[in-house]
Amino acid sequence: MEKELKYVDLVDQPIAMHPKKFALWLFLVTIVMIFAALTSAYIVRQSEGNWLEYDLPTIFWYTSGIVILSSVCLQYAYSAAKKDNLAGLRVGLSLSVLFGVAFLVGQWYSWVALVDENVFFVGNPSGSFLYVFTGLHAVHLISGVIFLIIVLISTFRYKVHSKSMNTLEMATTFWHFLAALWLYLFMFLLLNH
Amino acid sequence: MSTASVANHDAAHDHGDHEHHDNFVTKYIFSQDHKMIAKQYLVTGMFWALLGGFLSVLFRLQLGFPEMDMSFLRPLLGGWIDETGHLDPTFYLALVTMHGTIMVFFVLTAGLSGTFSNFLIPLQIGARDMASGFMNMLSYWLFFLSGVIMFISLFLKTGPASGGWVVYPPLSALEQAIPGSGLGMTLWLVAMTLFIASSLMGGINYITTVINLRTKGMSFSKLPLTIWAFFLTAVIGLLSFPVLFAAALLLVFDRSFGTSFYLSDIYIGGEALPNTGGSPVLYQHLFWFLGHPEVYIVLLPALGITSEVIATNSRKPIFGYKAMIISLLGITVLSFVVWAHHMFVSGMNPFLGSIFMFLTLIIAVPSAVKVFNYLTTLWRGNLIFTPAMLFSIGLVSFFISGGLTGIFLGSSAIDIQLHDTYFVVAHFHLVMGSASFFGMIAGVYHWFPKMFGRMMDAKLGYIHFWITFVGVYMVFFPMHYIGIAGFPRRYYSWTNFEFANMYTDLNMFVSVAAIVTFAAQFIFLFNFFYSMYKGRKATLNPWQSNTLEWTTPLHPGHGNWPGEIPSVYRWPYDYSKPGAEEDFIPQTVPLSATPESNLPHEQELVKVELEIMKEEEEVLVSNEAKH
Numbered sequence: 167m168e169k170e171l172k173y174v175d176l177v178d179q180p181i182a183m184h185p186k187k188f189a190l191w192l193f194l195v196t197i198v199m200i201f202a203a204l205t206s207a208y209i210v211r212q213s214e215g216n217w218l219e220y221d222l223p224t225i226f227w228y229t230s231g232i233v234i235l236s237s238v239c240l241q242y243a244y245s246a247a248k249k250d251n252l253a254g255l256r257v258g259l260s261l262s263v264l265f266g267v268a269f270l271v272g273q274w275y276s277w278v279a280l281v282d283e284n285v286f287f288v289g290n291p292s293g294s295f296l297y298v299f300t301g302l303h304a305v306h307l308i309s310g311v312i313f314l315i316i317v318l319i320s321t322f323r324y325k326v327h328s329k330s331m332n333t334l335e336m337a338t339t340f341w342h343f344l345a346a347l348w349l350y351l352f353m354f355l356l357l358n359h
Numbered sequence: 360m361s362t363a364s365v366a367n368h369d370a371a372h373d374h375g376d377h378e379h380h381d382n383f384v385t386k387y388i389f390s391q392d393h394k395m396i397a398k399q400y401l402v403t404g405m406f407w408a409l410l411g412g413f414l415s416v417l418f419r420l421q422l423g424f425p426e427m428d429m430s431f432l433r434p435l436l437g438g439w440i441d442e443t444g445h446l447d448p449t450f451y452l453a454l455v456t457m458h459g460t461i462m463v464f465f466v467l468t469a470g471l472s473g474t475f476s477n478f479l480i481p482l483q484i485g486a487r488d489m490a491s492g493f494m495n496m497l498s499y500w501l502f503f504l505s506g507v508i509m510f511i512s513l514f515l516k517t518g519p520a521s522g523g524w525v526v527y528p529p530l531s532a533l534e535q536a537i538p539g540s541g542l543g544m545t546l547w548l549v550a551m552t553l554f555i556a557s558s559l560m561g562g563i564n565y566i567t568t569v570i571n572l573r574t575k576g577m578s579f580s581k582l583p584l585t586i587w588a589f590f591l592t593a594v595i596g597l598l599s600f601p602v603l604f605a606a607a608l609l610l611v612f613d614r615s616f617g618t619s620f621y622l623s624d625i626y627i628g629g630e631a632l633p634n635t636g637g638s639p640v641l642y643q644h645l646f647w648f649l650g651h652p653e654v655y656i657v658l659l660p661a662l663g664i665t666s667e668v669i670a671t672n673s674r675k676p677i678f679g680y681k682a683m684i685i686s687l688l689g690i691t692v693l694s695f696v697v698w699a700h701h702m703f704v705s706g707m708n709p710f711l712g713s714i715f716m717f718l719t720l721i722i723a724v725p726s727a728v729k730v731f732n733y734l735t736t737l738w739r740g741n742l743i744f745t746p747a748m749l750f751s752i753g754l755v756s757f758f759i760s761g762g763l764t765g766i767f768l769g770s771s772a773i774d775i776q777l778h779d780t781y782f783v784v785a786h787f788h789l790v791m792g793s794a795s796f797f798g799m800i801a802g803v804y805h806w807f808p809k810m811f812g813r814m815m816d817a818k819l820g821y822i823h824f825w826i827t828f829v830g831v832y833m834v835f836f837p838m839h840y841i842g843i844a845g846f847p848r849r850y851y852s853w854t855n856f857e858f859a860n861m862y863t864d865l866n867m868f869v870s871v872a873a874i875v876t877f878a879a880q881f882i883f884l885f886n887f888f889y890s891m892y893k894g895r896k897a898t899l900n901p902w903q904s905n906t907l908e909w910t911t912p913l914h915p916g917h918g919n920w921p922g923e924i925p926s927v928y929r930w931p932y933d934y935s936k937p938g939a940e941e942d943f944i945p946q947t948v949p950l951s952a953t954p955e956s957n958l959p960h961e962q963e964l965v966k967v968e969l970e971i972m973k974e975e976e977e978v979l980v981s982n983e984a985k986h
Contacts (some may be wrong), residue, residue, distance in 0.1 A: 185490035185571045192563040192597060199601035203648065207605070207641055211620075216636045288617040290636045295620075298612070 218290035223279035229272035236265030237345040391492030392917040397478035404470020411461035423870025448851040452521040459524030467657040476589040482908035485574025490567040498560035505553035512546035520547035528621035565593040576927035588663025599652040606645035647698035661798020665751040672748035673740025676932035679732040686725030712771040719769035746820025750801035761790025782842025813894030819886040830876030
């Protein structure tokens with residue numbers, strides 16, 4: 167049997183941030199490092215020559231728009247939750263999830279477009295890199311969609327409101343990050359193609 | 360029945376007044392208590408150290424006694440010993456690969472950081488536990504799973520991964536290259552992926568805990584150097600392990616999906632492979648972007664432990680506390696911009712090589728600052744030679760002798776001659792391997808009383824130290840000569856080369872020393888497990904140390920301190936302060952309680968301190984009213 171311990175609260179603590187939120191930011195750093203490594207590898211490899219040139223699928227422009235829309239909807243949901251506007255929160259969150267799924271479908275069609283161009287995963291690294299960028303980003307985005315759905319379910323249990331914003335805040339941070347990550351990747355590809 | 364209202368710093372974490380029923384499983388296996396997780400890491404790390412050391416004895420037998428009849432090992436190694444009693448050459452490559460992988464990742468990364476970051480961070484900063492106990496538990500069990508997979512790969516018919524611990528493609532990417540590049544390599548990659556996930560979870564926890572959960576008064580300028588070292592180690596890991604993941608991911612695609620990130624223009628048996636356009640040097644860049652910081656992931660915790668042990672047992676404040684922190688920071692930053700010094704002979708642009716050489720040599724500056732500070736802390740101290748102290752001084756010795764050869768190797772012109780010879784092996788085994796290992800052992804001797812409430816036997820500790828210390832030099836010092844003579848590493852045998860014959864006796868000597876050193880570790884193992892149950896009972900603060908962990912009960916429960924977490928009023932190195940009654944003043948003693956030893960600027964802080972204490976009193980009273 168453990169000794170009887172009576173722990174007492176200290177009111178003042180040198181807290182900078184909610185630990186879980188902080189941990190999320192650190193997690194984002196690791197994702198940044200993965201993509202920083204991959205995009206650097208892309209540049210290093212490209213500079214060595216023997217590099218297949220092809221057109222980026224135009225659908226990337228549409229998916230970029232969709233991912234921005236999705237972020238906007240989530241931001242709307244977030245501010246609705248702050249004002250305890252539960253209906254607005256649910257609509258915003260649902261739209262955000264829908265746009266997220268639409269983005270994933272769009273990315274799938276970008277692969278179809280690549281195949282039509284005769285650019286395959288197996289072949290010149292120039293094409294392989296594109297599949298890795300989009301694929302790895304999509305894997306992260308799927309986890310983001312799951313996260314959003316979990317938050318959406320908890321809104322129907324009345325667990326998200328102005329006094330309990332942590333989960334929604336974390337979901338919003340993660341989702342905005344993923345959108346920004348895609349925009350970075352797209353811009354990177356436009357500039358280094 | 361125990362009632363514990365574990366109140367953390369945030370309401371979301373509040374356990375409320377529920378009851379804790381710790382059964383065997385939640386206490387010893389799926390524990391979320393950082394102290395138990397630390398012990399799990401320690402014991403697992405010891406298992407791997409034993410295995411990794413044993414593998415090295417096997418290949419040292421081959422190197423020292425190439426003509427030896429190894430048939431007696433057949434019960435253990437089976438078909439890897441051929442009919443004439445010789446070690447299979449491909450298995451030799453597997454042995455060095457697995458020795459490297461196990462020692463670098465499983466022992467000196469997980470075993471060292473996992474043990475001491477977990478154990479000491481909450482105890483020394485004054486926290487109930489890690490920021491997320493669950494994630495901490497998950498981190499250990501992913502490491503365990505990764506270990507199980509790596510262990511299984513040792514028993515494959517085709518052998519474990521054999522392309523060196525750096526697993527360079529194309530050797531690691533093509534199954535045809537070497538038997539170990541088949542299933543063994545696949546399992547290696549799976550195990551390492553789990554290991555990366557485990558390290559990242561651990562690292563995220565360490566950083567979050569250090570930043571968010573320090574007790575009242577524990578500012579960054581009052582943190583023990585151990586915590587600074589663990590914190591920066593975690594930062595390095597967080598930034599570099601994802602890059603290894605990226606490298607491994609592309610390698611997986613090359614191996615299993617037929618892409619050509621690293622493969623190009625390869626002919627096997629006259630047949631061209633379909634892969635074109637890849638670059639094996641790309642892998643080297645990605646790998647060493649992790650690989651070099653990894654050296655510091657291994658070393659920094661050991662340096663942190665040494666700072667603490669040396670200051671405590673010299674009964675002197677650490678010399679240059681701020682300089683220590685700045686050099687830790689300097690090493691952290693520089694560790695990310697020197698990776699290409701591992702690749703001077705990879706055909707990279709010589710001008711780029713000069714830049715990396717320049718950056719590499721700069722690392723000598725913070726390293727020298729640290730060595731200087733260790734020595735000046737020891738200088739004229741009231742030295743107490745506990746086993747932990749001896750091992751820490753041993754670390755400083757290895758850090759100097761191994762660090763000096765780093766300057767040779769960092770210079771690109773000399774590296775062309777010495778690259779991939781035993782000189783390199785000698786260098787990193789001293790500065791990274793042995794130094795970190797000594798830091799780890801020092802930590803075990805020093806914090807054993809806190810871990811198990813008992814003391815380890817000091818006499819056995821001295822015997823262990825002297826055999827190991829002398830043994831390590833006997834093993835690695837001759838290797839410098841062998842390396843300068845041009846012996847390449849990872850070669851199964853040199854007896855075919857005329858120039859190599861004259862060094863056979865030296866190799867024999869190294870092998871004997873290695874076996875003796877390995878055997879000496881069993882003294883430590885015996886001491887460890889015997890003292891755990893039968894050791895002398897420890898006092899609350901056996902080393903008369905200042906840091907917070909010694910203010911906990913002898914067997915701290917989950918939550919570490921019964922009642923209030925102590926507040927911190929001073930830095931952790933007030934040893935032998937002039938005017939003070941005793942030669943140490945714990946961090947929990949307010950400045951206002953020691954007017955006789957306060958320095959003028961501290962006397963001014965007393966007023967601020969009294970105000971804070973008054974506030975705290977009010978909080979306490981209001982809390983008492985609530986409960």
